[in-house]
Amino acid sequence: MPQVIDLEEGRLQVFIKKGFRNWKSRFNEDFGADTRLTNITFNTLCILSQGRENSNFYIYDLIMNISGMGSGFEFNELEPKEKMAVIDQYLFLLDSIRFECMKRLGWFESCPGDDYTLVELIRRFDSLAPHLKAQIPVLSEKHPQYEQFSGMTSFEKEAFIRKLIPKALDMIKGYSTTL
Numbered sequence: 614m615p616q617v618i619d620l621e622e623g624r625l626q627v628f629i630k631k632g633f634r635n636w637k638s639r640f641n642e643d644f645g646a647d648t649r650l651t652n653i654t655f656n657t658l659c660i661l662s663q664g665r666e667n668s669n670f671y672i673y674d675l676i677m678n679i680s681g682m683g684s685g686f687e688f689n690e691l692e693p694k695e696k697m698a699v700i701d702q703y704l705f706l707l708d709s710i711r712f713e714c715m716k717r718l719g720w721f722e723s724c725p726g727d728d729y730t731l732v733e734l735i736r737r738f739d740s741l742a743p744h745l746k747a748q749i750p751v752l753s754e755k756h757p758q759y760e761q762f763s764g765m766t767s768f769e770k771e772a773f774i775r776k777l778i779p780k781a782l783d784m785i786k787g788y789s790t791t792l
Contacts, residue, residue, distance in 0.1 A: 624681070629732055632678035635685070636671055649730050650713040659785040662711045669703065672710075676702045679735045702738050705746065709734065712750050715781045722751040750774055 626646070633644040640657040650658070661668050674685025676699050682691065688699065712724040725748035726734060726741070734741060749770050752762045762773055 625679075625732075625736075628679050628681055631684075632675045632732075634678075635674050639671065644731075646732050647730055648732070649727070650709060650724075651727060653713075655714070655717050658710055658714050658717070662707070662714050662782065662785060664707055672703050672706050673699060675731065676706070676735055679732055701742075702735060705738065705742050706731070706734065709745075711778055711781065714785050715750070715777065718781060718784060720753055720756050720777065720781070722753050724750045 629646050633648070636642070636644050640654070640660070642654060642657060644653075661671060670685050670688075672685075673688045677683055677685050677688065677691075680699075682695060682699070688696070691699065709724065709726050712721060715721050716724055725745040729737075729741065749767065752759055752770075752774075756762070758773075762770060765773060
């Protein structure tokens, strides 16, 4: 009996394979459709979190390939509207990567989006991002500023979390073996 092939699923698998191709060669890890930020090594997260040199290329490349927009090498060739869409997703993923690093440092208990794969975060960005962006990572009770944090309003908590990012980036510079 002939096998029924879901063409859309087949296309997605090709996009995923292309999307993670450069990640696999650069970070020497196994990535795929089920990869969550929680599955990625701390070293790789630290490199991606820096948002400089080539680290942004790997995120652009993943977004563009999984979205069927081509390779990250073609980012500068995109139409302005497409380019802005990729940048929006890049900033969202960059925050998520940085929050995961902060969780690994013991600063957060959980982060918005922990339950989703990278592929889901990219493919369902328009429906997931607004809800996830509105959530604040859960600061660990072990964090030295937890008491201060727990008495803040949601707006103040978001600002507090944003102010932690530069401190976290300084701390994790030493964790990544190569940038």
